[in-house]
Amino acid sequence: MLEVTFRHAFPGLALDVCFNAPPGITVLFGRSGSGKTTIVNAVAGLLAPDQGRIAVQGRRLFDSAVRLNLPPHLRRAPYVFQEARLFPHLTVRQNLTYGRWFTRAITPDFAAIVEMLGIGPLLARRPAALSGGEKQRVALGRALLAGPEILLMDEPLAALDEARKAEILPYIERLRDAGGPPVLYVTHALTEVARLATTLVVVENGVTIAHGPAQDLLSDPAHAPQLGLRDAGSILSARLVAQEADGLSRLETAAGPLWLPQVHAPLGSALRIRIAAQDVILSRQAPQGLSALNILPATVSALRLGGGPGALVQLALGGEHLLVRLTRRSAEALALEPGAQVFAIVKSVAVAQSDIFSPTPQAPHDAEP
Amino acid sequence: MPDLLSPQEWQALALSLKVAFWATVISLPFGILTAWALARRRFWGHGLLNGLVHLPLILPPVVTGYLLLLTFGRKGPVGAWLESWFGIVLAFRWTGAVLAAAVMAFPLMVRAIRLAFEAVDPKLEQAAGTLGAPPPWVFLTVTLPLILPGLIAGAILCFAKAMGEFGATITFVAAIPGQTQTLPSAIYAFLQVPGGDASALRLVVVSVAVALGALALSEWLAQRVAARIGGRIGGRDA
Structure with missing residues (x-):
């Protein structure tokens, strides 16, 4: 302490x-x-x-x-x-x-x-x-x-x-x-x-x-x-569960499965993945016919409209949070507000190897008064 | 070998070496302390101390010698005190020649060591402190090894200056053969008597040899130390 x-x-x-x-x-x-x-x-x-x-x-x-x-x-x-x-x-x-x-x-x-x-x-x-x-x-x-x-x-x-x-x-x-x-x-x-x-x-x-x-x-x-x-971005905790035949790795997160380009770590490793806020796309409906592999259902937990054309949205998925940066216009078009159900789309290749980190034990933050 | 110089010449050389040696050894701790204070501390009287240290460099040596005589002579305030309390007499003794040489050489020594102190990165000393080293240990294990080249240079300069000191020495302790007649005062004395030229010339050659020897020694030591610090020992990887 x-x-x-x-x-x-x-x-x-x-x-x-x-x-x-x-x-x-x-x-x-x-x-x-x-x-x-x-x-x-x-x-x-x-x-x-x-x-x-x-x-x-x-x-x-x-x-x-x-x-x-x-x-x-x-x-x-x-x-x-x-x-x-x-x-x-x-x-x-x-x-x-x-x-x-x-x-x-x-x-x-x-x-x-x-x-x-x-x-x-x-x-x-x-x-x-x-x-x-x-x-x-x-x-x-x-x-x-x-x-x-x-x-x-x-x-x-x-x-x-x-x-x-x-x-x-x-x-x-x-x-x-x-x-x-x-x-x-x-x-x-x-x-x-x-x-x-x-x-x-x-x-x-x-x-x-x-x-x-x-x-x-x-x-x-x-x-x-x-x-x-x-450089805004959030961190998801994940576990490496499978290396698939086409070179992708399957990770399990609180929000659902995530496919990323091959992660070099032993199966079962706990990982820390940084997802840049500008690499996430939002959709109100479950998208169809989309190339992106990672589509995670989420709930908007916070919204912040900037002074300029930008907006920041915090999503709750499972127990974790994801930060998304989009334009104010998109946020208004999608009628985003806390509680809204959305789908977060993360391109597999947007997550660089340097954004995937080795194990982290959960810190005992709840011990704080 | 002994035939090269006459007994009086040998005496002068031996005395000069003795005086220069002790002048260097005794002024070293004071020199380190003064150089450290001047380089690292800001205190009231900083400029005064700096001026005082440099005074012998700018005063005519005869004036310094006379001031020493006034202060450390048997009737001078410090001289009388030293004699009554410790039985130490400096005036007209070889010990007085040591004092005169040390005072005259002190500014040179302090300058060299002070520059060395100023070249040591205080950040290294900070780092040593955070690793748990108390200040005296930081000084001994970090500062002192790093100022070593300057320390050697200062000591050699002091030694060479002490070997050659003439004005203050002859004023303070005269030139009594076997007692206070150092190399320069012997050369001067030989030049005053007819037929003394040969003796003077021999002592001049000796003086030059000693000075060159000291210089070579200091260069060699400084190079060794610099190599150690600069890490030129051991290979550099690609």
Whole structure:
């Protein structure tokens, strides 16, 4: 459990931060300059807020009411920065073990971390001889081996190209799914949110304007404009049930079956599928003679007409939500309103391989008061 | 070998090496501290300290030597105190030559180390802190290894300057053969007597050799350290 509540005034930016997060990955999302890094710095102890309280798993790190401000080295909150910040005079092995000198906590097994991150062959090298992706993996390992009570990550992938990102993301997912330490993760990339976030915290101009389970926030039409309309999309949980002869994979969702281009995962795997809001078409009648394979019956649960020509519709299907972006004109033509029965049409090929993610355990959000 | 130099010349060389060695060793901790304060701290009197450190560089050495004599002489405030409490006398002793050399070389040392401090990315120290390292450990395990090239350069500069110090030394401790007559003051003394040219020339050659040797040593050390930090050891992958 991560509890962060504070105010801090900079010249030109006043921060007003308040969120709680259960274990898992908490993503701080917002434009650059919105104050995300400042929030992480406050948790790390690199910045003392004017007033407030920060606690991790019940342990107070900062509390202005009792003038408590633990220095960074006592917070057990190792930080993975955008630039790896490896120590250039130490080998990879020495970098990895650096934090172990200072903790009495039981740190994860060195061999297991090295194995998980695939950095065994690099141990004898120095950071200058590593690629960007390798550096970031070592930085992640170094933080994990310091025995974190919480792991802080500030845009750890921002400086990497797509191929390197794809190389690191699975490790972070694996960490989350293996019940690793809670993570506070900063990004301005919605794809990383969709892929990693258990909890989403939206930051705008220094203020945390929304926080909650990522799946709920992503499919909420009220928040889509803040997240960026262009990339808006929701997440469906699915299970891979069959690989069919024509190269399609059949997935079972709460809303019904879904056929997607071949998904490379073992049968029975639980998957997370991101469906972009602009890739869904709505119909009031069950469509006939349509090429699209995926036609899911749904109920309109929320509708938001924008100021411009656009509209956002949230559909309820089974227990899940799907976000749809269409024009205001279409919404009016279909007479969409909460409670209306519709069919959601998702083109199989619209869902890219990069939108299909590995298992996620359901976060215990209901535990929140 | 001993025939190359006369006993007096040997004495001057040995004394100079001793004075330069101790001047370097003693000023190193102060140099690190001062350089750190100037590079990393903003405090009241920052400019004053900076000016004070650089003063010996811009004052005529004779003036610095005379000020040392006024302060650390047997009748000077600090000198009298040192003698009555610790029995330490600096004026006209080789220890005084160490003080004079250290003071004169201090600005050079501080400049080199300060530049090294300024080149260390404070973000690395931050990272070490979040990994659990208390500040003194961060200094020892991150900052110090990274300023090592500057530290070596500063120490060698200090040593070379101390070897060559003349004005302040001769003013503060005179040039007593075997006591305070360092290499430069011996060269000067030989030039004052008829037939001393040969001795002076031999000592000049020795001075040049020592200076070049120090320079070569510093280059070699700096390269080794830079290679370690730059990671030129070990291959780079594709």
